[in-house]
Amino acid sequence: MAAKPDEMAYYKHSKMLQVDYKPPSRDWMDPSVDFRPGSWIYPAKAKNLKILDLPNPRDWSPTDEDWKLPDNWKEIILEGMAERLEKYRSFRLFMDICVRCGACADKCHFFIGGGDPKNMPVLRAELVRSIYRRHFTTAGKIFGKLAGGRELTIDVIKEWFYYLFQCTECRRCSVFCPYGIDTAEITMIGRELLNLVGCHINWAIEPVANCFMTGNHMGILPHAYKDMADFLAEETEEIIGIDVKGDFNRKGAEILFITPSGDIFGDPGIITFMGYLTLFRYLKDQGLDITWSTYASEGGNFGLFTSHEMIKRLNVKMYAEAKRLKVKWILGGECGHMWRVVNQYMDTMNGPADFLEEPVSPITGTKFENAKSTKMVHITEFTADLIKNNKLKLDPSRNDHVKVTFHDSCNPARAMGLLEEPRYVIKNVCNNFYEMPDNTIREQTFCCGGGAGLGTEEMMEMRLRGGLPRGNAVKYVQEKHDVNRLACICAIDRATLVTVCDYWAPGVQVTGIHELVANALVFDGEKERTTDLRGEPLKGMEGEEE
Amino acid sequence: MRLLFPLLAVAVLILVAFAGATAGLNFLFGVVIPYVAFAIFVFGVVLRVVQWARVPVPFRIPSTCGQEKSFPWIKRNKIDNPSSTGAVVVRMLLEILLFRSLFRNTKAEIHYEPFSPAGPKVTYGSAKWLWLAGLAFHWSFLTIAIRHLRFFTEPIPSFVSLLEYLDGFFQIGVPAIYATDAVILAAVTYLFIRRVIVPQLRYISLPADYFPLFLIFGIVASGVLMRYVTRIDVVGIKELAMGWVTLHPTVPDGIGVMFYVHLFLVSTLFVYFPFSKLMHMGGVFLSPTRNLANNNRAVRHINPWDYPVKIHTYDEYEDDFRDLMKQAGIPVEKE
């Protein structure tokens, strides 16, 4: 056998380059997986599973030989599959009709940036589909492998764990599928099945457990949430000279505002949070009556990355709190998967929200007819309407020190179609806006690589692979137009794209849209601003001190 | 193996038909098998579609591929992000008739050409060929199927004759070569070659992907041979076909072996169809990411199997944290 590239002999060998160091080309039906560092996530801790009454809490690691599954794990998985085949037409259909045309193959950011064939959406789905064929179709039962079936073994469970947690449920592949097969749907169901035998990731389950108990993913206690919000209000006051403090759990307010908790602690999300406070304070004089909640202090919903049931268990707080506080409708902050849940699941799961009123902007009188049943409005819809009706005095030149591009977050783009509102807002608050190339934005947008519960440090290499297509497009506008800000409407983006940009397009900072709005917002009789909300000098103010 | 087995299977099928026809089992191959196959096809397809349709759609999960309906002053994309049933129908029609999603893949783009002094240039991605071949294949197949109605009808409906006329419009050769015959052969060949030479595709392809291609190739090839080369007895075939339709099957003599091969392969396709990926034909109509409107926030969708779940209520939450809340001046329900 020839020396391996790690060995010195390899380089002395006269024909060194004929050594084949391709990964062995194994048939995909072979389920064995190398758990390489940087490509998998720590398993859910027992204590978190216990809080949520989820099965098989225990301490284990994916690199262990024995995963400590329950004795009847196979039965559990197959029964779970059978149940879901009867409950979800999507799952049933997507198991049956794929023709393996390959249109989706090179649409996944993980495949593009990493090159593992099992990250082609078609194969990711086939990992589950092959089990379906073997155990649920006549042809598969008789012909087995020949009919594309695979026996369900422990190795398959391990393979599922590896690859279903390498999918960010971004739905890009589904845009290109001639039958609309949505890998996210298969990933979600596959994760539910893994959940049944206690194989889930801590980075999804811990936020879920936190959210269940404290109302938010970060596990922030009510007083701390208020304390932090007040602190950020004070930081804002330092810059704009106006008290922007909000209030909490106030009954009888007209609107309840809910946003992801990532924005109250995380940088740069906190600046977006300061942006919300600023906007709400500005509108207060025009009659905005809005409150925040510590109980529904989480817009995001990591239940989406866990199971359908868990989505419902966490989401219930939004309507419950709106009802308790007797508000008229709910305004939602900038968050990606939160809006997938709000737009596609909330009303079905926890509605009807007949105790709320059809949303009407108190400032412009605009009826948000597209939200008349769910009664929840996206803040870029709200702000776009304000701008359209000239209710905001804006000075976009206060954002002249930034050159902005916009990253469509997967869920608002592909599970909602919120494409123009954020752009409209950005264009009105910034003078320098540049789009990334067409096949990387809007419905074709590339994921940040850290969605669906994957945005954790131990997954760093995988995330950077997945972030490459996005980072590459950012780099392009950076080189071409000197872009230095990447705007987005997602809290996960605000955490993970920072890293993606640091690696692939260093120098580009990540921002929420309402940070830019607040920078441009001109209060009556305000003091002259010399810095933006980040404390960075405005254009023409460099070197000046307060 | 994945390729060889389906190839062998089709070869065996052809041999069986040959053997049957030469052994004089005309009634079996000309009447019994076609009838059974057709019955399996109809029942099978209906059964599968009913099976799918019976499974509920708990959530409304369309993939939105354009601007949502929000304010009147924002231009929305009615087709790719439909908000009404009418728009969904248009989306589905474009999807089913024109393979819109596959086409999306293939926008002309400015490409970075390696080592080219000419700089970037506009080219078409290879996926366009997939769309084109897919479209050519499916439309040709449909046209050919409709053309075959002339065997089953008397008098022949005018649209069938018209289609035949158009299909043979180029008047090349005697009898005139149908354009669709050429197109479907080319398309099937392309779809096959693509599967074999693109490593990604070869890697994912199963026997179930090759078998229908070989089978359809066999059907078309035997049909073409019959029409242009071996020249079988068309009048006899019409008699046979009319016999099936009128439920008075008779088997005229001297139809020709090639016809039985053709018929047997078609029968196989009928039997295979309902149990295979070919059911995508029916499935595409039911796909929840395509056939639902994105109007979730305006019209509530009902989940028929919704059930109550364990939640953490506000009261429990306040009980946990009341003191902390009071200290921070956050209003509480119970003092």
Next chain:
Amino acid sequence: MKLEDLLLQKKTSILEKWFQLIVETYPAETAKFLKKQKDRFANPVGAAIFQGIDGIFDQLCQEIDLDEVSPFLDKIVRIRAIQEFSPSQAVAFIFLLKHVIREELESEIRENRLSQELFIIESRIDDLALLSFNIYMKCREQIYEMKFNEVRNKTYSLLKKANLLYEIPKNVSGCQNETNTDKMTPLTV
């Protein structure tokens, strides 16, 4: 020197072969994709390799300028540093060039007795490999730094609020009000 001219003459075919060998370090399915998909946004890895080796090659044909060649090496190494390669695999792509040059120019080198020049070129390739290793290590260090930063960013305001971070006063000379620390109350936990 003559070999450099020869290299420039044969640039296109050398680069094509080199590219071929590099992408073959990926699984076959991936290699085909990297080769075929020409859109630089749909195929950032392939595009980066193209651009990278093009620039590296130009540098190789002259005295190597570290500042100029580094960005090109970086394009390729940065990607391989986060893919599933061992460290040696990640930088070994540069050695593939030796093989290609020998293969492409073998007869010319013999005929014109250019082995001394070949030695120089190959030494440059060795330098490039060492440089690649530096870049590789820089990337890996950055990854660990980013891991740390993410943890810090996630709780940034918490640390700041809890007065756990030292902030350099805006006006060091003194007359500035004492930043904003006086407004901070320690977090009650």
